[in-house]
Amino acid sequence: MKTGIKIVLSIALFSSLSFSNEQFAMSDADRAMYAEMSENNPADIMVADGEELLDYMGGDEGLAKYLGVTEDELPAYIAGFPRYIKKFDMVVGLDQVIQAMMHDTGKKPFKLKSGNMFSLLAYVKSIANGEKINIDVNANAQMKAAYTLGKKTFMTKRGGRGLGCISCHSSDVVGSVLRTQPLPDLGAKGVASAATWPAYRMTKSSLRTLQRRFQGCMKNALIKVIPLGSPEMVALEVYLTAEAKGSKIAIPGLKR
Amino acid sequence: MNKIVFMSLLAGVSLFSANYSSVISSPNASKLIQKDLLAPATKYTMPAGCITKDPNAIARGAFIFHNLNGKKAKKKPPKGLSRKQMKPGVTYHQGDKIPAKQYGNCIACHNIEGAHGAGNIGPDLSNYKKTYIDSGARNYQFVFQKIADPRIDNPKTNMTVNLTTKLFTTKEICEIASYIVSPK
Numbered sequence: 001m002k003t004g005i006k007i008v009l010s011i012a013l014f015s016s017l018s019f020s021n022e023q024f025a026m027s028d029a030d031r032a033m034y035a036e037m038s039e040n041n042p043a044d045i046m047v048a049d050g051e052e053l054l055d056y057m058g059g060d061e062g063l064a065k066y067l068g069v070t071e072d073e074l075p076a077y078i079a080g081f082p083r084y085i086k087k088f089d090m091v092v093g094l095d096q097v098i099q100a101m102m103h104d105t106g107k108k109p110f111k112l113k114s115g116n117m118f119s120l121l122a123y124v125k126s127i128a129n130g131e132k133i134n135i136d137v138n139a140n141a142q143m144k145a146a147y148t149l150g151k152k153t154f155m156t157k158r159g160g161r162g163l164g165c166i167s168c169h170s171s172d173v174v175g176s177v178l179r180t181q182p183l184p185d186l187g188a189k190g191v192a193s194a195a196t197w198p199a200y201r202m203t204k205s206s207l208r209t210l211q212r213r214f215q216g217c218m219k220n221a222l223i224k225v226i227p228l229g230s231p232e233m234v235a236l237e238v239y240l241t242a243e244a245k246g247s248k249i250a251i252p253g254l255k256r
Numbered sequence: 257m258n259k260i261v262f263m264s265l266l267a268g269v270s271l272f273s274a275n276y277s278s279v280i281s282s283p284n285a286s287k288l289i290q291k292d293l294l295a296p297a298t299k300y301t302m303p304a305g306c307i308t309k310d311p312n313a314i315a316r317g318a319f320i321f322h323n324l325n326g327k328k329a330k331k332k333p334p335k336g337l338s339r340k341q342m343k344p345g346v347t348y349h350q351g352d353k354i355p356a357k358q359y360g361n362c363i364a365c366h367n368i369e370g371a372h373g374a375g376n377i378g379p380d381l382s383n384y385k386k387t388y389i390d391s392g393a394r395n396y397q398f399v400f401q402k403i404a405d406p407r408i409d410n411p412k413t414n415m416t417v418n419l420t421t422k423l424f425t426t427k428e429i430c431e432i433a434s435y436i437v438s439p440k
Contacts, residue, residue, distance in 0.1 A: 088276040096280045103279040112281050158292040160358060162417030168377075173414055177375040179364040222358065222423075224292040230285035 033202065043122065043200035043252035046115075046207040050123025053116060057105050060127060066101045078124065079131035079249055082238050084142035091146040093211070093234050095121045112228040118207050122198035126251040133195055133249060135241045143238070146231075150239025153232045160222035165214075165236075168221070181256075187243030194237070194244035199253030207252065210237055297407035298420045302400040306430040307437060312336060317435030320428060322363055322371065326356035358423055360432060365415070369440040378415055384436050399433045 099109035110117040137147040157164040174185040197210035315334040326339030367374040388394040404419035
């Protein structure tokens with residue numbers, strides 16, 4: 001699948017910002033920049049880097065083989081991650097699959113938080129562009145447990161201010177404004193976070209992954225930041241991916 | 257290098273061929289989370305003399321209300337309020353460097369007189385004295401408890417917990433409350 005990378009953007013956040021209220025941080029200049037970047041997502045370069053890195057391991061074909069599916073089945077299969085994989089005996093995200101594949105092809109796995117891994121993850125997920133998220137949280141006991149853990153982690157209040165993800169992302173506050181930022185509905189059609197990350201974050205001028213985004217919210221809210229790839233992080237991804245089930249994958253996203 | 261990786265190197269990877277725990281990063285987070293959990297909702301009684309008209313105390317309360325932390329605050333904090341957290345271990349942050357003091361960042365969720373870029377997750381606290389206190393709808397104890405631990409009168413609140421988390425001292429909660437109920 002060397003058809004180049006589809007450029008799709010998540011316009012939902014943008015449109016939610018576009019009503020004309022002065023207190024919103026997105027100024028006209030910001031909006032102009034957003035419009036320009038959406039034509040030419042800076043993360044496309046990183047996604048292309050990821051494609052090149054995967055080529056060293058046999059490209060899409062190698063990945064499909066590694067995952068035990070055909071190349072045709074690969075996009076839909078990728079749209080179902082995180083999954084329980086028997087060989088690893090754990091529920092894994094795509095980045096963790098990449099680590100295992102690197103190891104099994106005789107390479108030293110990238111760290112989950114490395115830039116190369118972010119690029120690889122973005123490319124691999126972009127293989128599923130246009131597919132609908134099809135995660136099955138009832139597929140087995142492990143997925144059920146991961147979903148439950150993810151939901152619990154989302155609801156748990158902790159940290160210096162006693163906040164949980166739920167404090168700012170529950171349905172009763174979605175659309176309200178925190179400081180100058182409207183609170184996004186993480187599962188809603190259009191935002192569907194799980195379908196739009198990895199994404200380019202304009203405020204960070206870099207490619208970020210979904211789990212990295214979680215860490216950003218944790219840090220801002222004084223919630224102790226937990227490491228990428230930890231069972232709770234993967235579980236949070238499972239939970240929010242289930243929330244976005246049915247949404248079309250569009251990687252790389254473009255975010256404020 | 258963690259122990260398992262080291263052992264598997266010594267023993268030869270083939271022995272562990274079905275075990276990816278040394279290959280796939282899956283660090284433990286449950287201990288971090290456990291230590292970070294929020295204590296149960298706690299009821300507090302406002303101490304005597306809590307609500308004050310002392311302009312310095314009100315200025316500190318206002319500063320805490322409008323700012324996020326000592327590092328981000330643009331203006332100099334008023335007398336008696338530090339930019340740094342001088343009591344490591346007492347509040348959330350620990351470590352070798354003296355961390356920036358956290359403030360309330362209440363305007364993230366509340367509008368109030370003079371707020372810049374206020375949010376609207378919580379109610380507008382403008383004109384609080386007249387609307388809520390003089391009308392008898394609220395009393396000082398309510399305001400104190402709400403800031404200290406808002407879960408007491410609303411278990412499902414989205415508001416921050418400020419005393420049970422030890423983010424602030426009782427005195428600081430009094431100063432914030434004094435600011436909210438002061439005429440502006």
